[in-house]
Amino acid sequence: MARIYLDNAAIEIPIFNANSRSLKSKLIQLASGGKLFTDTSGRITVRALENLTFSINDGERVGLVGHNGAGKSTLLRLLNGVYTPTHGQIHSQGQVTSLIDISLGIDHEATGRENIYLRGALLGLNKKEIYAKLDEIISFSELGDFIDMPVRTYSSGMHLRLAFSVSTLINPEILLMDEWLSVGDENFKHKAEVRMHELLESTKILVLASHSRQLIEKTCSRVLWLEHGKIKMDGPVEVVTKMYFG
Amino acid sequence: MSSYFELRKNIALAILLGSQDIKGRYRRSVIGPFWLTISMSILISCIGIIFGQMFQTPDNTYIVFLSAGIIFWNFFTGVLNEGCIAFINSEKIIRQLPIPLFVHIFRLIWRNLLVLIHNILIFPMILVFSDIDIGLEAFLALLGLLLVSINLAWTSMLLALICTRYRDLPQVIASLLQVSFYLTPIIWLPSMLSERLGQSLYFFNPFFHFLEIIRSPLMGQTPDPSSWVFSAATGFLGCLFTFLIFKRLHGRVVYWL
Numbered sequence: 001m002a003r004i005y006l007d008n009a010a011i012e013i014p015i016f017n018a019n020s021r022s023l024k025s026k027l028i029q030l031a032s033g034g035k036l037f038t039d040t041s042g043r044i045t046v047r048a049l050e051n052l053t054f055s056i057n058d059g060e061r062v063g064l065v066g067h068n069g070a071g072k073s074t075l076l077r078l079l080n081g082v083y084t085p086t087h088g089q090i091h092s093q094g095q096v097t098s099l100i101d102i103s104l105g106i107d108h109e110a111t112g113r114e115n116i117y118l119r120g121a122l123l124g125l126n127k128k129e130i131y132a133k134l135d136e137i138i139s140f141s142e143l144g145d146f147i148d149m150p151v152r153t154y155s156s157g158m159h160l161r162l163a164f165s166v167s168t169l170i171n172p173e174i175l176l177m178d179e180w181l182s183v184g185d186e187n188f189k190h191k192a193e194v195r196m197h198e199l200l201e202s203t204k205i206l207v208l209a210s211h212s213r214q215l216i217e218k219t220c221s222r223v224l225w226l227e228h229g230k231i232k233m234d235g236p237v238e239v240v241t242k243m244y245f246g
Numbered sequence: 247m248s249s250y251f252e253l254r255k256n257i258a259l260a261i262l263l264g265s266q267d268i269k270g271r272y273r274r275s276v277i278g279p280f281w282l283t284i285s286m287s288i289l290i291s292c293i294g295i296i297f298g299q300m301f302q303t304p305d306n307t308y309i310v311f312l313s314a315g316i317i318f319w320n321f322f323t324g325v326l327n328e329g330c331i332a333f334i335n336s337e338k339i340i341r342q343l344p345i346p347l348f349v350h351i352f353r354l355i356w357r358n359l360l361v362l363i364h365n366i367l368i369f370p371m372i373l374v375f376s377d378i379d380i381g382l383e384a385f386l387a388l389l390g391l392l393l394v395s396i397n398l399a400w401t402s403m404l405l406a407l408i409c410t411r412y413r414d415l416p417q418v419i420a421s422l423l424q425v426s427f428y429l430t431p432i433i434w435l436p437s438m439l440s441e442r443l444g445q446s447l448y449f450f451n452p453f454f455h456f457l458e459i460i461r462s463p464l465m466g467q468t469p470d471p472s473s474w475v476f477s478a479a480t481g482f483l484g485c486l487f488t489f490l491i492f493k494r495l496h497g498r499v500v501y502w503l
Contacts, residue, residue, distance in 0.1 A: 013501055081344030084497030096344075104342050107266060109273050118266060121259045122343060 002094030002173040002204035004079060005055040009088035011074055012045040048074040049229045056205055063220035064209040065244050070226040072209040076100060076176050079207060094173030094204060097123065099181060102167040112147040112162050119166040133169050141165035157184055168195050175203040179210050213245045260349045264356030282364040290316055290368065297433055306376035313372045314461040315432035317365045322398060322453065323423050324358040329402020330409040330416035337503045347496055351403045355395060380466040390459030393477045397456065400484040407495060410502045430454055452480060
């Protein structure tokens with residue numbers, strides 16, 4: 001049973017300029033009673049998300065739409081636990097995995113094989129689990145003997161194939177994605193597509209941020225439309241996409 | 247039970263990342279991390295030759311004292327200096343994945359332990375040249391190292407937190423550590439100071455106690471019980487304090503990055 005429930009959750013990101021970030025200005029502020037530095041002492045914050053209340057239940061495929069800066073990525077980070085809400089609460093049940101930056105943690109000097117362990121560990125797999133899937137990952141990535149070469153010798157396509165092959169070997173209950181993962185040449189693209197669909201089949205909740213109408217209509221059942229950190233519309237895919245994309 | 251597995255997994259992740267750091271640092275170098283051993287030997291022999299002449303000690307005690315002191319001091323400062331920038335350096339991971347923050351601290355402690363292992367190789371060689379006999383009590387040094395590591399862990403956890411918010415602090419810490427090097431008996435012997443000055447300098451210097459519980463057993467001496475008590479007490483209280491602070495503030499770190 002997977003479930004996400006947001007109760008009036010908001011995220012305010014403080015912006016530190018060089019002044020307010022240093023200890024010295026804090027001390028000067030204390031000494032001068034805060035008068036001299038009123039411009040820096042009033043902390044500037046950005047309200048990235050405002051008073052979001054909604055829940056996502058088992059089986060839902062939610063698309064996130066909105067213009068750049070509407071808060072889609074921030075919401076995804078809130079859902080995967082990177083951000084804790086500055087106001088309100090978030091309750092989520094179920095193991096969350098985000099496929100937002102699939103290259104995160106890849107060390108260019110290390111070999112492909114070492115990187116499988118690194119990337120796998122960052123995704124929450126233990127050594128045994130990775131070892132058990134090692135052959136599958138290597139054959140899926142089609143890297144062959146290159147797997148024992150440093151990643152910096154890889155072409156960008158090979159690099160992505162490696163990252164993709166490791167990152168999609170998880171079985172999350174809640175899957176978060178920022179745009180669809182598509183990698184490689186035609187042949188690999190097809191394989192990757194199949195793998196992605198298997199992944200979607202096995203997850204209980206999907207939250208996918210995208211600018212592509214086609215993708216949203218194909219994958220999602222419900223769409224959240226964010227604007228300036230607030231929900232502008234929340235409803236079935238047909239209704240919201242019609243309003244948003246026109 | 248599941249939280250136990252979580253913990254084990256996170257420690258394994260920290261160890262993997264820490265080992266990878268060392269591997270990465272010495273990749274494509276022929277003797278790799280043994281450069282650490284070599285440069286440490288050079289440092290110890292240079293200081294040892296000059297100051298050893300100045301402080302004529304019987305049985306070559308000085309060189310043993312010096313090498314144990316420098317090797318472990320190197321470990322302390324490594325952990326603390328890297329602790330200051332632990333969260334800042336892991337910004338990418340912290341902003342993408344909800345991995346517990348202690349993983350980044352464990353990673354650097356593990357990395358510095360690996361460095362320590364390479365440096366400590368010098369010690370037995372130096373011991374052979376001296377007339378000091380050490381017995382089984384030397385293993386007490388391991389207990390000392392454990393206790394000190396606990397202290398370094400909470401300190402760097404706290405430093406990492408504060409330094410993420412106030413970016414000037416790493417520089418402050420670095421210069422404080424540099425001063426502490428001279429205030430702590432490492433290149434000079436405790437017996438060289440007058441009783442009164444010495445005692446106040448030792449008693450309020452945590453580094454003295456931390457070094458004492460590791461270095462003395464390695465020199466065949468018994469550390470003063472007060473150093474054990476000091477280290478155990480700061481370890482316990484510090485961990486408690488850090489835990490409470492992080493319970494309140496752990497969610498803020500990502501906003502400060």
